[in-house]
Amino acid sequence: MAKVGDRLGSRKGSPLSMFLRPVVGSLAMAACLAVSSAEGAKSAPEPPIRVGVLAYRGGDHANAVWEPTIRYLAGRFPGRGAEMVPLDLSGMDTAVQNRTVDFVLTNTGNYVELEGRYGIARIATLHSSRAGASGASVGSTLIVRSDRTDIRDLGDLKGRTVLASDPDAFGGFQVAWGEMIKAGIDPYRDLKNLGFSGFPLDRIAFAVRDGESDVGVLRACLLEELAAEGRIDPGQFRVLAPRTPPGFDCAVSTDLYPDWPLARLASTPEVLAKAVVVALFQMPENDPAAEAGGYVGWTVPLDYQPVHTLFRALRIGPYRYLREISLLDIAREHWEWLALGALALLWWAIHSLRVEHLIKVRTAELHAANRSLLHEMAERRRAEENARDRQKDMDHVARLSILGEMASNLAHELNQPLGAIANYARGCTRRLEAGTSDPMQLVEITRAIADQADRAGRIIARIRDFVRKRAPQLEPMDVNDCVHAAVALCQGQASNGNAAISLSLADDLPPVLVDRIQIEQVILNLVKNALDAMAETQPGGAGEAVRVVSIRTARDRDGRVEVGVADRGHGLTAEAKGRLFEPFFTTKSGGMGLGLSICRTIVEAHGGHLWATDNPGGGTVMRFVLPAAGPATSPMCPTASPSTADEPPVVTEERNHDR
Incomplete structure (x- = not known):
């Protein structure tokens, strides 16, 4: 008993040791009584005390470190002795489950x-x-090779092998896993590869040294x-994110936790x-056992x-159950929020019913308004169709009006080929009557x-197409063709009025999508x-025509x-x-005033624009x-500047001889 008191008193006179001194004395007395009672009973020899030891560096290392401690216990229990059972983590679990050991000496996490899982209880801590x-x-020590300058802290582990x-x-x-999580690194998701070498832990240091892994995780002080x-050269390694806990002389990368506990099984007396x-x-x-185990005793x-x-x-x-949370667990832990959510759902249900009722009422109103709107739209469509029909009629009337005004000119156009036909026919008749006809001459005639007949037919066809009432037909075409066709219809009026029509048509125009007759x-x-x-413009001298339309x-x-x-x-006035x-x-005394209005309507219907400017020359x-x-398939003509409103047209005397 004195030895127990001296042992506890040597721990720096801590209050805890002073408190435990009488307690430990009582325990020692009880143990002695138990031993003496067992000896007095002279019963059959009891089995040795079996202590399962976690062999994290293999069985040989476990024997070297912990066998002296087990021999120490065997010496304290000469009647039954003690023996060590080196185990890995899975073997430790099996031994405790099957109760093949009386005590376990394992790492802190495995103990918890x-x-x-099995209700073991710690009775002492190393x-x-x-x-x-x-x-x-x-704790844990994360090591890298000393020449790896690309890995400085835990945040650099992303995309590495560990x-x-x-x-x-x-x-x-x-x-180490806990420290990685604090640094924002999930080892199961953010690493390139997370490997496990098993026991012993020595091979981890060798794998990092040989470049087989970027980072290794060791138990604190193992390095x-x-x-x-003498198994490694410490200069070949560098501790990642090192810490210096007070009084701790090993390199470590994490917080420190309590040392290994000695725990008894629930079945141990x-x-x-x-x-x-x-x-x-x-x-x-x-004691040699303490020196071999690298500790100074038990507390x-x-x-x-x-x-x-x-x-x-x-x-x-x-x-681990927190990973698989049941609905009942959620209900127990968050019942206030669930109740609030239920109230919100109830309010939402009532609100939805109210909104649905309002929607039905509004829908009925919208149906009624929609029917009225459809009726109005149908009436508007009919009005628009009537307006389009009237516009077509106005276009047709305008064309007829134009041809009516040009009737004499068109008659002149037709008289020319008809007169030529009559002259050619009389000449042919005279030759036949005189008997002086030459077959070749008759062929030419x-x-x-x-x-001439074809020419008259083309004039009549153009007039017929122009005055025919039909629906617009859009097709891509060259606007120069429309110019030539229109000029052919008014060439007679120009000749009768001693006027000339000058054409300056570009050769590189892209096609336009238009209705040919309307354009x-x-x-x-x-x-x-x-x-x-220009009807009232005075002609020039010597038969020169100054009335030129360009x-x-x-x-x-x-x-x-x-x-x-x-x-x-004469130009246009401001009005x-x-x-x-x-x-x-x-501005004409006998005009209807519809021509330019219809022209603008046609041009704007084709996506264009019509406007008037003054001619600088009058x-x-x-x-x-x-x-x-x-x-456009060809570059813009550099001499053309049609967007300049006041620029006069370029006039070239390219007279149309199709008369």
Whole structure:
């Protein structure tokens, strides 16, 4: 008993040791009584005390470190002795489950798992010679090769390969796992590869040294032990994110946790557990068992709550159930929020019913309004169709009006081929009556008669197409063709009025998507207005025609096709410019005032624009633009600047001889 008191008193006179001195004395007395009672009973020899020891570096290392401790216990129990059972983590679980051992000496994390799973209880905690001021000495050391400058802290582990001993190894993985989580690294998701080498842990250091893994996870102080044994060169390694806990002389990368506990199984007799505790507490600091194990003795069980906190954060060990939370668990833990959610759902249901009722009412109102709107739309469509029909009628009437005004000119156009046919026919008759006909001459005459007849037929066909009432037919075409067709219809009026029509047509125009007859109507109306505007202009001397209508086509800067019709007439007044396109407004004494209004309507229906400007040389220039049917296939003519409103058209004497 004196030895027990001296042993506890040597622990720096701590209050805890002073408190435990009488308690330990009582335990020692009870143990002695138990032993003496057992000896007096002279019963059959009891089996040896079996202690399962975690062999984290293999069986040989476990024997070297812990066998002296087991021999110490055997010496304290000469009647039954003691034996060590080296186990790995899975073997430790099996031994405790099958109760093939009486005590277990394992790492901190494994103890917490066995405690929660099988109800083992710690009875003492190892006091390591390396322990810091807090008494904790278990942690993890993350090592890299000393020449790896690309890995400086835990945040650099993303995308790297990491090697540990076992997923259930406390100092060999779980403590490091917790630190990685704090650094924002999930080892099961963010690493390139997470490997486990199993026991012994020595091979982890060798794998890092040989470049087989970027980072290794070791139990704290293992790196120093390997260096002391001469198995590694410590200069080849660097500790990642090193820490310096007070009083702890090993390199570590994590927090420290309580050292290994000695725990008894639930089936181990309490009397035996007390006797073992007393024996361990009485071990001197310089005992060979303590020196072999690298500790200075045993102390009362430390607080293992930090281990529980770590396991709860990682959801492992006894807290693995947190990964599979049941609905009942959620209800128990968050019933306030669930109740609030139920109230919200109830309110939402009532609100939904109210909204649904309002929707039905609003839907009925909308149906009624929709029927009324459909009726109004149908009436509007009918009104628009009637307006389009009236517009078509107005276009048709306008074309007939134009032809009516040009009737004499058209008669003149037709008289020419008809007169030529009559002359050719009389000449042929005279030759036949005189008997002087030459077959070759007759062939030429009959060909000329056919050409003149075809010419008259084309004039009549153009007139018929122009006055025919039909629906618009859009097709891609060259606007120059429309210009030629319109000029052919008004050439007679120009000749009778001693006027000339000059064409300056660009050769690189893109096609436009238009109705040919409508665009011809626009050009014809603009040319006719130009001829009428110059009717009172005095002709030049010696038969020279100064009444010239210039028609010019080009491309503007936006790639559109522009048509300009210029005259040398009296021009427009300010009032006429403001009302030029109003229906029924005209500057002619006998005009209807619909021509330009219809022309603008046609041009705008084709996506274009019609406007009037003054001709710098006197008169007016009427211009309109039409969008191209597709991308331009040739560059813009550099001399054309159709977007300049006041620029006069370029006039070239390219007279049309199709008369």
